Amino acid sequence: MTAPLHDTNAETPAPVSVADVxxxxxxxxxxxxxxxxxxxxxxxxxxxxxxxxxxxLVAIFAPLIVNLLGHDPNEFHEDLIDPxxxxxxGSWGGMSxxxxxxxxxxxxxxxxxxxxxxxxxxxxVAFLAAFVSVVLGSFLGALAxxxxxxxxxxxxxxxxxxxxxxxxxFTIALVSVVPNSVWGFExxxxxxxxxxxxxxxxxxxYIGRIVRGQTISLREREYVEAARSLGAGRxxxxxxxxxxxxxxxxxxxxTLIIPTNILTEAALSFLGxxxxxxxxxxxxxxxxxxPIYQDDPMYMVVPGMTIFITVLAFxxxxxxxxxxxxxxxx
Numbered sequence: 001m002t003a004p005l006h007d008t009n010a011e012t013p014a015p016v017s018v019a020d021v022x023x024x025x026x027x028x029x030x031x032x033x034x035x036x037x038x039x040x041x042x043x044x045x046x047x048x049x050x051x052x053x054x055x056x057l058v059a060i061f062a063p064l065i066v067n068l069l070g071h072d073p074n075e076f077h078e079d080l081i082d083p084x085x086x087x088x089x090g091s092w093g094g095m096s097x098x099x100x101x102x103x104x105x106x107x108x109x110x111x112x113x114x115x116x117x118x119x120x121x122x123x124x125v126a127f128l129a130a131f132v133s134v135v136l137g138s139f140l141g142a143l144a145x146x147x148x149x150x151x152x153x154x155x156x157x158x159x160x161x162x163x164x165x166x167x168x169x170f171t172i173a174l175v176s177v178v179p180n181s182v183w184g185f186e187x188x189x190x191x192x193x194x195x196x197x198x199x200x201x202x203x204x205x206y207i208g209r210i211v212r213g214q215t216i217s218l219r220e221r222e223y224v225e226a227a228r229s230l231g232a233g234r235x236x237x238x239x240x241x242x243x244x245x246x247x248x249x250x251x252x253x254x255t256l257i258i259p260t261n262i263l264t265e266a267a268l269s270f271l272g273x274x275x276x277x278x279x280x281x282x283x284x285x286x287x288x289x290x291p292i293y294q295d296d297p298m299y300m301v302v303p304g305m306t307i308f309i310t311v312l313a314f315x316x317x318x319x320x321x322x323x324x325x326x327x328x329x330x
Contacts, residue, residue, distance in 0.1 A: 038324040045320020051313035059120040069100060070113035074278045077108030085295060093298030104288075105296050114280040115306055121188075121281050122310070125195050126261035132200025134254050137207030142246065144208070145215025146238050156212070159205035167202045168267065174198065175273040188275040195274065199264050207253050214249055218242055248325040255318035259311040266307055282307050 039045060058065060066073065080089055080099070086106045088094030093102030093111070101111040144155035171194070178194055218224065219242065227241050268274045269283030277284070282303045289300035 035321075035324040039320055042320040042323065045317050045324075048313040048316030048318075048320065051309065052317055055119055055310055055313070056123065058116055059123045062116045062120050065116055066113045070116065071099070071110040073109060073113040073117050073280050075109065077103055077110070080108045081106065087292070087296045093296055093302070095298070101302050102298055105292050105299060111285075111299070111302055114285065115282070115302065117280040118282045118285065118303070118306075119310075121192070121275055121279065122262050122265055122307075125192060125199065125265045126258045128196045129199035129203060129261045129265075130254055130258050132196065133203035133207055133257060134250060136201070136204035138211050138243075138246065138250055140204070141208035141211030142215050142238060142242060145212040146219055146234070146242065148216075152212070155208070159208055162202055162205045165202065167198070167264075168271070170202075171195070171198045171268055172271060172273045175268075188279040191273075191275045195265055195268060199261050203257060203261065207250065207257065210249055210253055211246055214246055215242055218245055252318060252322040252325060255314060255321055259314035259318075262307065262311055262314070 071077075077099075080094055080103050081087070082089055088103045088105060088108070090096065094108075095102040099110050099112065101115060103109060104111060104114070140155050140158075144152040175191060175194055178190060180190065224237055224241050227237050232241075265274065266281075266283030266286070269281040270287045272287070274281050274283055285303040286300060286307075289296070289303070293300040
C-alpha cells in the first residue's frame with residue numbers, strides 16, 4: 001500500500017495579505033543627488049573632471065613633483081645643447097629619462113619642470129579671475145534683473161560698454177605702465193595681479209547677462225510673490241529666494257569661463273604682457289618657440305598640447321555639468 005502524496009493532517013499555511021508585506025521605503029532625492037547621478041552616467045564629462053583635478057593637484061604640488069621627476073625650472077644645461085645649431089641634442093627635443101619632455105633650445109632648461117610650474121601660473125590666474133567675474137557678474141546681474149528700471153538700464157549699458165572694449169590692447173597698455181613694485185609685490189607678482197583684475201573685470205558682463213536673464217524669469221514666480229506678501233524685504237528675497245536658484249547657472253558658467261581665462265592668459269603671455277621671465281608660462285613658451293619651431297618642433301608641441309588638453313578638459317566637464325544640472329534633462 002502506497003503512502004498518500006500529501007499529509008492531510010498538516011496545517012495549511014494562512015494566506016499572506018498585501019498589508020502584511022513590509023512596504024519599501026520611498027527615498028527622496030535632492031537636486032544635488034540627481035545631478036550627481038546624471039553626471040556619473042556622462043563618462044566624457046567625468047574624464048574631463050578627472051583631468052581637471054589632476055591638473056589642480058599638479059599645480060599645488062609642483063615643487064614636490066619637480067624634485068622627484070625634474071630639475072630646477074631655471075637651471076641651465078648647456079651641455080645638452082648643440083653649440084652650432086642651438087637645438088637640443090638627441091631626438092624629440094632632447095627627451096630622455098632624465099628630462100621627460102626634453103629641454104629648451106639655447107639654454108637647456110627642463111621643459112617638464114617649466115610646464116609643471118606654468119600650470120600653477122595659468123590656473124591661479126584663471127581661477128582668481130573667474131572668482132572676480134563671478135562675484136561682480138552675479139551681484140550686478142541679479143541686481144539689474146530684480147530691481148529693473150533705471151538700475152537695469154545703467155548696468156546693462158555698462159555691460160555693453162565693457163563687451164565692446166578692446167581687452168587685449170588695454171591689458172598690454174596697462175602692463176607697460178604698471179611699476180615693478182606695488183604694495184609689496186614685485187615682478188611677476190605684480191603682473192599676475194594685473195592679469196587677474198583685468199581678465200576678471202572684463203569677464204563679468206558675460207555672467208552678468210546670464211544671471212540678469214535668469215533673475216527676470218524668477219522674480220515673478222509664486223514663491224517670490226508669497227515671500228513678498230508675507231512682508232519680506234527686497235534684500236531678503238534677493239539673497240534667500242533668488243540666489244539659491246541661481247547657483248546652478250553660476251556654477252556651470254564658472255566651469256566654462258575658466259578655460260577662456262586660461263587662453264586669455266596664454267595669449268597675453270604670448271604677446272609679452274604676461275608674467276616676467278624667468279617665471280614659467282605656457283604662453284611665453286609658445287612665444288619663444290615661434291622663431292625655432294622648424295628646428296625644434298617639440299618645444300612648440302609640448303606647451304601647445306598642454307593648453308589644448310587643459311582647455312578641452314574644462315570644457316567637457318563644464319558641458320557635462322550643465323547637462324546634469326538642467327532640471328529639464330532626463
